[in-house]
Amino acid sequence: MKLFFHKAANWEYWPFQVLYFPIYFLWAYYALKARSVFFFNASNPKIKNGGFMMESKKQIYDLLPKKHYPKTILIHENSDLKEIVNLLQKNEIGFPLIAKPDIGLRGSGVKKIKSVSELAAYAGKANFDFLLQDLIPFEKEVGIFYVRRPLEKNGKITGIVSKEFLTVKGDGKSTIEDLIKQTPRFELQMDALKAEYGKQLLQVLQKDETLNLVPFGNHARGAKFLDASHWITPELTEAVNKIAVQIPEFYFGRFDIMYNTLEELERGENFQIVELNGAASEPTHIYDPKHSVWFAWNELARHITHMYEISAQNHKKGVPYLDFKTGIREFRLHLRHNSKIIKF
16 A cells, blocks of 8 residues: 555656646647658668667667667577577676567566576577577666667767666664565565565665665666656767767667766766667656656647657658657557567
8 A cells, every 4th residue: 555655645656648648739739840740760760760669679679789788689589598508608798697678678588698598498488589698797787778860970968867776774683574564666666576585575674784776777667767857968978979879870869878977978988878769769767756747747848849840841841750650559469569579
């Protein structure tokens, strides 16, 4: 009951359909202007469906400069374990590593894999293609939303989110499970944490000992999102621009980046791109608990307007919108795939 009221009182936990309900009307307006429900397809022409649905993470990684993302291999559904291990060795990817669906769903199915036996369990259960990826050595994570008009040389950063991982700190007497229950945000993840860690949650951490239970910054997996848009500087914008303009026909989306220090990131040093998200990207700085739902709606509307304007400009240059029949088919595939990931 405590968690129910916590979710009801904090809009950041509202169901996606409820939060986005007012935005559907704006979407309908732009769809009428574009004469296409699926106008987003033209926002990033080189990414499938603009990056809104059914886009392959591996195909997006292949568009990025290789030095800016971790070593990554694609594993097809029902691949033999021996073949998978050989691919890891060939690509010099060791344990621990990250496994995640090639076509993702807001962090679902992402898991840190520590051994061949854990890999076997993941591969045996996955009924979808997935990626295996080097563990990124940097501890901090940030999401940087980037927008560029097709006729402009440089773009701009429209929002930054910093992320606090689901990390507990020991007091020398409480179990990990007790520490989790001290924070409602963490306790909401209890079922998933019990499934992953089991009896390990009954261990007692030493005083001031920390344990990162979910080593990736995903809001749906318990990370706290903080609005860091005040970090936007000419130096950081220039650093992000240098990366973005190397990505063929990329104009709208969010870079999720792990980095060492902000100063190094501004210089384009010591960072790696966790993911690049396209048309379905959220300006995730809205989820800072200090913001009202009115702020969130305003930011969502601002970014959908950017997406429409970019799509319309690309359409004038000859990029087609997704036709209705194809769009409906892709959307149905998207729903079926999401169902697989949720069950997983």
